[in-house]
Amino acid sequence: MTGLRHAYGRHTVLDGIDLEIPAGEVHALLGENGAGKSTLIKIVSGALRPSAGKVEVYGRGLTGVPEAQGAGVVTVHQNLGLVDGLNAVENMYLGRPYPRHGLFADRAAAHRHTAAALGALAVSAPLDVPVRLLSPVQRTAIALARAIEQKPAVLILDEPTASLTAHETTVLFGVVRELRERGTAIIYVTHRMAEVFELCDRVIVLHDRRVVARARPSETDPDALVALMTATEASQAPPRPPRPAGEAVLSVDGLTGNRVESVSFEVTRGQVVGVAGLGGSGRSELLRLIGGVQRARAGGVRCRGQSVRPGSTRAALTAGIALVGEDRRRHSVVASGSVRENLSLGSLTALSGGGLMRRRRELALYEEMTALLRIRAAGPEQPIGELSGGNQQKVVLGRVLATRPHVLLLDEPTAGVDAAAKQAIRSLIADLATRGAGVVVVSSDLSELLSLADRLLVLVEGRLAADLDPRKTDEFTVLRRCYGGAE
Amino acid sequence: MTAGAGVRPALRRLSGAPLGLLALIALFTILRPTVFPDPGNLSNLLEHIAVLTIVACAQTVVMAVADFDLSVGATASFSGVIAAQLLVAGWPTVAAIAAAMAAGVVIGVVNGWLVAYLKLSAFVATLASMTALAGGSLLLTDGSTIFGLPDDFLLLGQSRPLGIPTVVLIAITVGAVTWFLLSRTAQGRRWHAVGGNAEAATYAGIDVGRTRLLAFVVSGAGAALAGLLLSSRLASAHPTAGDPLMLTSIAAVFIGLTAAQAARPSVAGTILGVVVLGVLDNGLNLLDVNPYVQQILTGLIIVVSVGLSRRRGERP
Numbered sequence: 004m005t006g007l008r009h010a011y012g013r014h015t016v017l018d019g020i021d022l023e024i025p026a027g028e029v030h031a032l033l034g035e036n037g038a039g040k041s042t043l044i045k046i047v048s049g050a051l052r053p054s055a056g057k058v059e060v061y062g063r064g065l066t067g068v069p070e071a072q073g074a075g076v077v078t079v080h081q082n083l084g085l086v087d088g089l090n091a092v093e094n095m096y097l098g099r100p101y102p103r104h105g106l107f108a109d110r111a112a113a114h115r116h117t118a119a120a121l122g123a124l125a126v127s128a129p130l131d132v133p134v135r136l137l138s139p140v141q142r143t144a145i146a147l148a149r150a151i152e153q154k155p156a157v158l159i160l161d162e163p164t165a166s167l168t169a170h171e172t173t174v175l176f177g178v179v180r181e182l183r184e185r186g187t188a189i190i191y192v193t194h195r196m197a198e199v200f201e202l203c204d205r206v207i208v209l210h211d212r213r214v215v216a217r218a219r220p221s222e223t224d225p226d227a228l229v230a231l232m233t234a235t236e237a238s239q240a241p242p243r244p245p246r247p248a249g250e251a252v253l254s255v256d257g258l259t260g261n262r263v264e265s266v267s268f269e270v271t272r273g274q275v276v277g278v279a280g281l282g283g284s285g286r287s288e289l290l291r292l293i294g295g296v297q298r299a300r301a302g303g304v305r306c307r308g309q310s311v312r313p314g315s316t317r318a319a320l321t322a323g324i325a326l327v328g329e330d331r332r333r334h335s336v337v338a339s340g341s342v343r344e345n346l347s348l349g350s351l352t353a354l355s356g357g358g359l360m361r362r363r364r365e366l367a368l369y370e371e372m373t374a375l376l377r378i379r380a381a382g383p384e385q386p387i388g389e390l391s392g393g394n395q396q397k398v399v400l401g402r403v404l405a406t407r408p409h410v411l412l413l414d415e416p417t418a419g420v421d422a423a424a425k426q427a428i429r430s431l432i433a434d435l436a437t438r439g440a441g442v443v444v445v446s447s448d449l450s451e452l453l454s455l456a457d458r459l460l461v462l463v464e465g466r467l468a469a470d471l472d473p474r475k476t477d478e479f480t481v482l483r484r485c486y487g488g489a490e
Numbered sequence: 491m492t493a494g495a496g497v498r499p500a501l502r503r504l505s506g507a508p509l510g511l512l513a514l515i516a517l518f519t520i521l522r523p524t525v526f527p528d529p530g531n532l533s534n535l536l537e538h539i540a541v542l543t544i545v546a547c548a549q550t551v552v553m554a555v556a557d558f559d560l561s562v563g564a565t566a567s568f569s570g571v572i573a574a575q576l577l578v579a580g581w582p583t584v585a586a587i588a589a590a591m592a593a594g595v596v597i598g599v600v601n602g603w604l605v606a607y608l609k610l611s612a613f614v615a616t617l618a619s620m621t622a623l624a625g626g627s628l629l630l631t632d633g634s635t636i637f638g639l640p641d642d643f644l645l646l647g648q649s650r651p652l653g654i655p656t657v658v659l660i661a662i663t664v665g666a667v668t669w670f671l672l673s674r675t676a677q678g679r680r681w682h683a684v685g686g687n688a689e690a691a692t693y694a695g696i697d698v699g700r701t702r703l704l705a706f707v708v709s710g711a712g713a714a715l716a717g718l719l720l721s722s723r724l725a726s727a728h729p730t731a732g733d734p735l736m737l738t739s740i741a742a743v744f745i746g747l748t749a750a751q752a753a754r755p756s757v758a759g760t761i762l763g764v765v766v767l768g769v770l771d772n773g774l775n776l777l778d779v780n781p782y783v784q785q786i787l788t789g790l791i792i793v794v795s796v797g798l799s800r801r802r803g804e805r806p
Contacts, residue, residue: 294693296692296693315697316692316693316694316695316696317695317696317697319695320695321695326693327693328689328690328693333687333689333690334689334690334693335690335693336687336690337682337683337686337687337690337691338686338687338753339682339685339686339687339752339753339754340682340683340686344679344682344683347679348679348683348690348691348694348696349694349695351676351679351680351696352676354676355675355676358675358676358677359674359675359676360674360675360676360678360679402694406695
């Protein structure tokens with residue numbers, strides 16, 4: 004019997020969770036972006052130590068990765084955890100001893116064994132090429148075979164079907180059921196509602212740091228689950244009043260990237276377009292493609308009628324398209340620089356003459372943006388790392404505003420900032436639109452999207468699945484559409 | 491140094507290295523009271539560190555974009571050899587100098603292209619060009635030293651207008667220009683931004699590839715200039731004359747990073763690093779310390795200074 008129980012709070016990402024997963028059951032783990040699924044998985048697999056509470060497998064407490072592995076907790080992460088440069092056999096035996104033939108590693112036996120393990124998953128793959136050359140199915144199969152090899156007591160599968168076709172998914176389900184028969188407890192993280200009902204014995208719904216439901220699929224239905232995930236404290240701001248449609252300022256035509264698949268839409272002057280989608284739906288990639296960080300495989304972008312050279316942020320900015328990336332530390336802030344330098348970074352040419360930085364223009368920009376965005380900084384020379392997250396984000400917004408963009412692409416603009424800064428950034432977005440800019444906002448905060456946007460696009464697995472009017476919809480409907488639900 | 495913030499904040503932050511430098515100066519003055527502080531020796535010291543100053547300034551630019559250039563020493567040797575061979579073949583001095591400088595720029599473009607566009611690591615790309623250039627220099631000279639350079643070429647490294655060696659004047663100019671480039675121009679901002687966070691620089695619309703390539707061009711040109719001065723000073727060109735400049739230039743930038751407690755390289759810090767290495771070298775020479783022991787001591791100083799900057803939680 005697998006008894007699994009824990010309760011903890013870490014930055015209140017998860018708060019007082021009690022769960023018990025019996026052997027031989029598949030439990031689906033559902034939740035919105037940021038509901039705490041990843042944190043929960045990390046804790047169960049021992050990678051993260053809970054600030055309170057404990058995890059037990061067969062009554063044994065887990066305190067770290069080695070203990071978790073010793074107790075039979077095996078995780079297949081979404082990125083699969085394969086070493087790209089090694090072949091299938093080497094990946095199978097990563098961190099485990101090879102079979103021996105006398106003194107030497109018996110490579111032939113290892114080969115046969117790997118082929119058999121993959122065969123059990125109804126997948127064949129060349130065993131002597133680096134796994135990076137293999138297809139997604141083959142890679143998934145290797146990761147899974149390696150996991151099964153470890154005879155897991157608890158198996159965690161993090162979106163295993165993300166890159167599989169329908170047929171491959173069926174094969175995977177067969178394997179999962181077989182493991183269940185053998186008494187393995189399985190935690191199955193997914194964004195696909197259908198899989199919950201087809202495969203799982205129980206569904207656990209995480210919302211707002213807590214487990215809000217633990218039900219049998221037969222006792223519930225997809226809409227009820229979505230409703231659980233969106234249950235809010237009804238503090239929703241009213242949607243924006245409708246505004247007349249102006250001329251198109253941004254046209255996206257058949258844009259295709261790695262995940263994004265022929266997405267087309269238009270943004271008019273003064274319009275705020277919200278983009279909703281689950282993690283991995285391609286919403287961030289869509290902004291990167293439009294903003295020129297990533298080159299599109301197909302399709303094009305036009306700004307005010309002019310087509311924009313793809314794959315160049317400089318070309319995009321020159322055309323009037325500015326992008327603020329999702330991860331402030333990674334995509335936005337130059338930590339070794341001052342507030343002034345970070346503000347100036349997007350418009351160095353305008354702030355210089357003959358290649359020489361004009362200090363007066365820079366300070367004028369600093370004064371303008373600190374006043375407009377109410378940035379709290381000790382002065383222009385303060386290192387940006389000393390500011391709060393919200394103020395750093397405002398500096399980054401100031402940087403792109405200094406380029407006087409016609410189109411503003413914002414990826415999670417209010418993530419990781421305090422409530423006051425959140426509010427300030429939201430009213431800034433509304434303000435910019437009023438002054439004629441087109442704004443595209445990606446956010447995991449659905450209530451934020453509903454109150455900000457004039458129009459709401461839903462991305463599902465890279466495709467545009469819905470085009471909603473925020474005044475005529477609600478969080479429940481949006482999330483249902485994110486999960487691929489029909490109208 | 492915070493670019494554009496002027497030298498003052500940087501100076502205020504200076505700590506360990508200047509104190510260490512003062513200690514070194516005091517030590518050598520006490521041990522060799524008649525020789526070390528002698529104006530002749532100090533002028534000799536300045537002349538000695540002038541060539542390193544130029545290479546280290548060039549290295550500072552590459553390290554500002556968070557790369558490094560292992561080929562600067564080999565480039566300096568190569569440029570000296572090219573100029574010497576052309577001069578011996580009867581080329582006018584100006585033409586020979588121009589050809590050597592052009593070679594430095596081309597080397598910089600190749601290094602920059604390998605790193606910025608072919609995405610080779612700076613280590614691999616500049617190690618390869620260093621090796622190839624060393625072979626080129628040996629090939630052009632048959633492994634021997636070239637003598638018989640014309641007098642007007644020797645003026646570059648040996649003349650002293652108003653009693654100040656020309657090499658020192660050139661080094662001061664290069665230092666000033668590099669400082670100005672890094673802290674006062676838009677290009678300097680791009681270099682620092684790419685070095686600080688290349689991804690953020692991309693999002694801000696900076697052409698990261700071109701920015702990195704330009705940094706390597708600066709280091710190629712700086713190394714070539716240093717090689718010319720070196721062979722003019724020595725009145726000869728040796729195929730490995732400039733090679734030690736590679737390690738010492740990187741060491742100087744590292745010591746400078748520690749000294750200024752800065753998160754990014756600065757010309758002021760680098761020059762301080764050059765002076766520390768120069769004083770150490772000069773003083774130990776005066777004390778008749780075995781040159782091999784000097785090398786060991788230099789290595790220790792680099793480890794200690796970089797170790798100190800790590801302990802402050804900064805990544806050099």
